[in-house]
Amino acid sequence: MEKHTIKYLKDYRQPEYWIDSIDLQFDLHEDHALVKSLMKIRRNNEIADAQTPLVFDCEALEIVSVIAEDMILCPGEYGHENNKFTLFKVPETFTLEITTRIKPQDNTALSGLYRSGGTFCTQCEAEGFRRITCFPDRPDVMTTYSCIITADKEKYPVLLSNGNLIETGDLDHGRHYAHWKDPFKKPSYLFALVAGNLVCIEDTFKTCSNRLIDLRIYVEPENKDKCGHAMTALKQAMAWDEEKFGREYDLDLYQIVAVNDFNMGAMENKGLNVFNSKYVLASTETATDIDFMGIQGVIAHEYFHNWTGNRVTLKNWFQLSLKEGLTVFRDQEFTSDMNSRAVKRIADVRKLRAGQFSEDSGPMAHPVRPESYMEMNNFYTMTVYDKGAEVIRMISLILGSERFRQGMDLYFEKFDGMAVTTEDFVATMEEASGVDLGQFRLWYSQSGTPRVKMVQTHDLQTGTLTLNFSQTTPGDKNQKEKSAMHIPVQIGLLDKDGNEINNPNCGLFHLKTKTDSLVFENVPEKCIPSIFRGFSAPVKIETDYSDTDLAFLMARDTDPFNRWDAAQQLYFREIDRLLEKTQKKEPLGGVSPHVLAAFDLALDGAHTDRALGAKILTLPDENEIGENYENIDVEGIHRVRCFLKQGIAQQVRERAMAIINECASVPASDISFAAMAKRSLKNLLIAYVGSLDTPADADFVFEKFNQADSMTDEIAALTTLSQMTTDHRTVALERFYNKWKKDPLVIDKWFSVQAVARGDHGAGEVVKLSGHPDFSLKNPNRVRSLVGAFTFQNPMGFHTPGGEGYTFVADQIIALDRSNPQISARLVSGFNHWKRYDKNRQSRMQQELKRIITIQKPSRDVYEIVSKALD
Numbered sequence: 122m123e124k125h126t127i128k129y130l131k132d133y134r135q136p137e138y139w140i141d142s143i144d145l146q147f148d149l150h151e152d153h154a155l156v157k158s159l160m161k162i163r164r165n166n167e168i169a170d171a172q173t174p175l176v177f178d179c180e181a182l183e184i185v186s187v188i189a190e191d192m193i194l195c196p197g198e199y200g201h202e203n204n205k206f207t208l209f210k211v212p213e214t215f216t217l218e219i220t221t222r223i224k225p226q227d228n229t230a231l232s233g234l235y236r237s238g239g240t241f242c243t244q245c246e247a248e249g250f251r252r253i254t255c256f257p258d259r260p261d262v263m264t265t266y267s268c269i270i271t272a273d274k275e276k277y278p279v280l281l282s283n284g285n286l287i288e289t290g291d292l293d294h295g296r297h298y299a300h301w302k303d304p305f306k307k308p309s310y311l312f313a314l315v316a317g318n319l320v321c322i323e324d325t326f327k328t329c330s331n332r333l334i335d336l337r338i339y340v341e342p343e344n345k346d347k348c349g350h351a352m353t354a355l356k357q358a359m360a361w362d363e364e365k366f367g368r369e370y371d372l373d374l375y376q377i378v379a380v381n382d383f384n385m386g387a388m389e390n391k392g393l394n395v396f397n398s399k400y401v402l403a404s405t406e407t408a409t410d411i412d413f414m415g416i417q418g419v420i421a422h423e424y425f426h427n428w429t430g431n432r433v434t435l436k437n438w439f440q441l442s443l444k445e446g447l448t449v450f451r452d453q454e455f456t457s458d459m460n461s462r463a464v465k466r467i468a469d470v471r472k473l474r475a476g477q478f479s480e481d482s483g484p485m486a487h488p489v490r491p492e493s494y495m496e497m498n499n500f501y502t503m504t505v506y507d508k509g510a511e512v513i514r515m516i517s518l519i520l521g522s523e524r525f526r527q528g529m530d531l532y533f534e535k536f537d538g539m540a541v542t543t544e545d546f547v548a549t550m551e552e553a554s555g556v557d558l559g560q561f562r563l564w565y566s567q568s569g570t571p572r573v574k575m576v577q578t579h580d581l582q583t584g585t586l587t588l589n590f591s592q593t594t595p596g597d598k599n600q601k602e603k604s605a606m607h608i609p610v611q612i613g614l615l616d617k618d619g620n621e622i623n624n625p626n627c628g629l630f631h632l633k634t635k636t637d638s639l640v641f642e643n644v645p646e647k648c649i650p651s652i653f654r655g656f657s658a659p660v661k662i663e664t665d666y667s668d669t670d671l672a673f674l675m676a677r678d679t680d681p682f683n684r685w686d687a688a689q690q691l692y693f694r695e696i697d698r699l700l701e702k703t704q705k706k707e708p709l710g711g712v713s714p715h716v717l718a719a720f721d722l723a724l725d726g727a728h729t730d731r732a733l734g735a736k737i738l739t740l741p742d743e744n745e746i747g748e749n750y751e752n753i754d755v756e757g758i759h760r761v762r763c764f765l766k767q768g769i770a771q772q773v774r775e776r777a778m779a780i781i782n783e784c785a786s787v788p789a790s791d792i793s794f795a796a797m798a799k800r801s802l803k804n805l806l807i808a809y810v811g812s813l814d815t816p817a818d819a820d821f822v823f824e825k826f827n828q829a830d831s832m833t834d835e836i837a838a839l840t841t842l843s844q845m846t847t848d849h850r851t852v853a854l855e856r857f858y859n860k861w862k863k864d865p866l867v868i869d870k871w872f873s874v875q876a877v878a879r880g881d882h883g884a885g886e887v888v889k890l891s892g893h894p895d896f897s898l899k900n901p902n903r904v905r906s907l908v909g910a911f912t913f914q915n916p917m918g919f920h921t922p923g924g925e926g927y928t929f930v931a932d933q934i935i936a937l938d939r940s941n942p943q944i945s946a947r948l949v950s951g952f953n954h955w956k957r958y959d960k961n962r963q964s965r966m967q968q969e970l971k972r973i974i975t976i977q978k979p980s981r982d983v984y985e986i987v988s989k990a991l992d
C-alpha cells in the first residue's frame with residue numbers, strides 16, 4: 122500500500138523563497154483551462170542560500186511551459202514529480218512564468234478550479250491552489266494577486282476574482298476578458314475566481330468612516346428573488362463588526378457567489394466569498410427558520426474572516442483554530458446579539474456535547490492546535506472550530522469583555538498583514554490584560570474533555586457551604602497523562618425562593634488544580650449553587666444535585682442556560698433509570714411524576730419565552746444520550762426515549778393542543794425571532810402529539826401538513842408524519858416530492874426526512890432511496906442529505922444489527938473516494954466509535970473499515986481516518 126506521510130508542527134520551517142507578486146491569466150474553455158502565472162520571486166536569506174533549490178507544490182496539473190527571466194526552460198531543467206515542481210539553482214531574485222493546463226470539467230474533488238453546473242469556480246483552502254498552478258501553497262507565503270480571466274462571453278458573461286475590477290473588454294471569437302487586482306497581500310488559499318452566467322442583487326453599505334461599499338450577491342437567474350435575507354445579514358454583520366470590534370471593511374466591493382456543488386458551508390476568499398447555495402438562497406416557502414438562521418450565521422462568519430483570517434492569517438495549518446475558533450466565537454456573539462443569547466448558547470452547547478465531546482473521546486481526538494496531520498482537510502473539525510470557539514469564550518470570560526476587546530485591538534494592531542500563531546494570539550491577550558494565561562495554554566495543546574465533579578457540604582450550624590471540585594481528563598493517544606487545566610467556573614447561589622444571594626464568592630471561580638474547594642459563609646438553609654453558568658467551560662459536569670434540586674434549578678435559576686441544562690440532566694436521569702429497567706428486562710412502568718411535573722411547569726414558562734421554552738421541552742436526541750455511556754445500547758436508548766416522549770405526550774396532550782392553536786396564527790412571511798419562536802414551540806408540540814401515533818393524531822398531523830404555508834411548518838409536519846405508521850406518510854412524502862422536485866435544496870430535505878426516520882425498519886428504505894433518479898454522489902449536499910443524515914442522525918438505522926446500514930455506508934464511502942475524497946472521509950467517522958458497541962456490531966463495523974482500507978489506493982483523506990479508527 123502507498124505510504125502517506127505525516128506532517129508535524131515541530132518540523133515547521135520558514136519558506137525558502139518569497140513571492141513578491143503574482144499575475145495570473147486564466148483562459149477558460151469547455152474541455153480545459155490554461156493558466157499562466159507570472160511571479161516575482163525573492164530568496165529568503167534568513168534560511169536559504171544560492172544552493173537552496175526552489176520547490177513549489179503542484180497536483181493534478183500538466184506543465185505547458187516554464188520561463189525563468191525570459192529563458193525558456195526545457196523539461197530537463199526543472200523537476201516535476203511527486204507533486205513537487207523544482208528549480209535546482211536560482212538567482213536571489215528573478216521572475217518565473219509557468220503555464221499549466223488543467224481540466225476543470227473533470228475535477229470531481231471540488232478542490233482547485235472546477236465546474237458547478239455551468240459555472241467555473243475555485244476552492245483553494247486548504248491546499249487547492251496547487252491544483253491550479255505551481256506555487257508555494259502554504260499560508261505564510263503572502264503576496265499580491267492580479268488576475269485576468271478570458272472566456273466565451275455568451276456562456277460566461279460574469280467574470281470575477283478578488284479585489285477591484287481594473288478593466289474589461291471584448292476579444293475575438295466571441296470571447297471577453299476581465300482584469301482584477303487585489304491590493305491586499307494574501308495567502309494562496311484565499312484566491313478565488315468565478316465565471317458563469319449569473320445575475321446579481323446589489324446594495325451598498327456605508328462604513329463608519331463614510332466609505333460607500335458595493336455589495337453584490339451572484340446567483341443563477343432563477344434564484345434572484347431568494348437573496349434578500351443573505352444581503353440583510355451581510356449588512357447587519359458589517360455594522361456589528363464596526364460596533365463590537367471596531368473593524369471596518371477595507372475594499373470598495375464585497376461579492377458573494379452561490380454555487381450548488383460545494384464541499385463545505387462557505388469560503389472567505391478575499392472580497393469574493395464562494396458559498397454553498399444552501400447558505401444563501403431562502404424564501405419562506407422553500408427555507409425553514411433554521412435555514413434562515415444558518416444563512417445569517419454563515420454570511421456573518423465569512424464576513425468576519427476578513428479581519429480574523431484574511432488581514433491576520435495563519436503561519437501554518439496547525440494554527441487553523443486561530444482563524445476558525447476566533448471567527449466562530451465572533452459569529453456566535455453576533456447571532457446572540459441579533460436574536461436570543463440563551464437560545465444560541467443552548468444550540469451551540471448541544472452541538473458541542475453531541476459532536477465535539479464524542480470526537481474528543483474517539484480515535485480522531487486531537488488538540489485545538491493539532492501537532493500532526495496526514496491530510497489537512499480532515500482537520501476542519503468540531504474540535505478546531507467549536508472547541509476552539511469555547512477557548513476564545515473562556516479567554517473573554519477570564520479577561521472580562523473590556524480587556525478582551527483591548528486584547529483584540531492589540532492583536533489587529535500588531536499582526537495586520539502577517540501570518541501568525543495561536544501562541545501569538547494568547548501572548549497578545551496577556552500583554553493587553555496583564556492576566557497570566559500560562560496554564561490556560563493547555564486548552565490548545567491537550568486533547569480530551571475534562572470532567573469536573575462538584576460535591577457540596579453544607580454546615581447548617583455555621584452556615585458554611587463548601588463546594589468541593591475535582592477535575593480529571595482521561596488519557597489518550599495524544600497524551601497518556603493529562604495535566605490539570607485552568608477551568609473557569611461561573612457560580613451563583615439561589616435561596617429557597619429562587620432569589621440570587623449576594624455572596625462575595627459568587628462570580629468567577631478559577632479551578633486550576635486537581636481538587637479545590639470554594640467556601641461560602643453565611644449561607645442560609647436550602648440554598649442551591651448554580652455552577653458553570655452559561656456553560657462557562659467545555660467540560661463534562663457531574664454534581665450531587667438531587668432530583669428536587671434539578672427541578673428547582675429548571676424552574677427558578679436566573680441563568681436561562683442553566684434552567685435548560687437542569688432540564689437536560691433531569692431527562693438524562695430519567696432515561697438512565699428507564700434504560701436500566703429495559704436492560705434488566707423489567708417492565709418500564711411509567712414516567713416519574715417529578716419529571717411530568719417539571720415538564721408541566723416548563724410548559725407554563727413557555728408562555729413568556731417561547732423560544733427558550735421550546736428548547737427546555739426538547740428531549741436530548743439519541744446521540745446526545747449515547748454520549749453519556751461508554752457502551753452504547755442502541756435499541757435500549759431508542760426504546761426508552763420513545764417511551765419517555767409518549768409518556769409526556771399523553772400527560773400534556775390537552776395543554777399542548779391549546780398552545781398549538783395559540784401559536785398557529787403567525788404569518789409565514791414573518792421571520793422575526795418572536796415568530797420563529799412560535800413556530801418552533803408549536804411544531805415541537807405537534808411532534809409530541811404525533812409520537813402517540815393514533816389514527817386521530819395522524820389525521821391531525823396530516824392536516825397540519827396540508828395547511829402549512831411555510832417550509833418550517835411543512836417540513837416539521839412531514840418529519841413527524843414520517844415517523845408514524847399512518848398511510849398519510851406515503852401520501853405526504855409523494856405530495857411533497859411532486860411539489861418541490863425542481864428545487865434541489867428542498868429535495869435535499871425530502872431525502873433527509875426519510876434518511877432519519879424509521880430506523881427500526883432497518884436500512885432498506887435508505888438503500889432504495891440511493892437508487893432514486895435524483896440521488897447522486899456528485900453533489901455533496903445530496904450525499905449529506907441522504908448518506909450523511911442516515912449515518913449520523915439515524916442510529917437505529919445505521920446500526921441495524923444485520924449490518925445492512927454499515928455495508929450501505931461503506932459502499933458509498935468506497936464509491937465516493939474515487940471522485941471526492943474529502944466528502945468520503947467525512948462519512949468514515951460514522952464508524953469511529955465502533956469499539957463502544959456490542960460484539961456483533963463491533964465485528965461488523967470493523968469488517969467494513971477493513972474493507973474500505975483494502976480498496977485499491979484509498980485516498981490520503983480516507984486512509985487517515987480509517988487507519989486511526991482501526992488502530
Ligand code: PHE
Binds near residue numbers: 384385388389445501
Ligand atoms: N474556511 C471556511 C470557513 O470556515 C471553511 C472551508 C474550509 C471551506 C475548507 C472550504 C474548504 O468559513
Ligand code: ZN
Binds near residue numbers: 426
Ligand atoms: Zn471559518
